[in-house]
Amino acid sequence: MNNEFDILKIQELLPHRYPFLLVDKIIYFEKDKKIITIKNVTINEPFFQGHFPSFPIMPGVLIIEAMAQSGGLLSLLSSNQKIEEGYSIFFMGIDKARFRNPVRPGDQLKIEVSLLRPGSKIAQYEGLAYVGEKLAAEASFTAMIGKK
Numbered sequence: 001m002n003n004e005f006d007i008l009k010i011q012e013l014l015p016h017r018y019p020f021l022l023v024d025k026i027i028y029f030e031k032d033k034k035i036i037t038i039k040n041v042t043i044n045e046p047f048f049q050g051h052f053p054s055f056p057i058m059p060g061v062l063i064i065e066a067m068a069q070s071g072g073l074l075s076l077l078s079s080n081q082k083i084e085e086g087y088s089i090f091f092m093g094i095d096k097a098r099f100r101n102p103v104r105p106g107d108q109l110k111i112e113v114s115l116l117r118p119g120s121k122i123a124q125y126e127g128l129a130y131v132g133e134k135l136a137a138e139a140s141f142t143a144m145i146g147k148k
Contacts (some may be wrong), residue, residue, distance in 0.1 A: 067127030
């Protein structure tokens with residue numbers, strides 16, 4: 001199985017679109033285990049206009065959202081369910097969120113999400129976000145796949 005997927009495959013799976021689609025590429029996928037995604041952070045991101053104009057930093061909440069979208073991709077790819085079939089992924093909760101290093105324009109955010117507890121309805125994940133070798137953020141979160 002191909003472990004890399006481009007933005008077109010991501011858009012088949014997730015309902016998010018610009019400016020809220022925060023995953024550009026899947027570089028690794030292991031069914032029911034792990035996904036690694038990429039978010040290319042550019043100065044053209046709309047949030048940089050206000051966060052902060054003189055020292056642009058990607059908001060932590062959007063890093064967590066990128067993790068959640070990556071977790072959604074992991075679950076949707078693992079279950080073979082698709083948005084067009086009427087399924088979606090719903091973020092339910094977050095724990096232990098920590099922000100370690102800023103994410104700036106020009107950075108490539110590598111997001112690693114592991115499935116801690118798979119479930120037919122509710123799953124638990126652990127997410128780590130890196131810029132290069134530096135940990136930028138980490139969190140545990142829950143989500144569910146359900147009918148729209």
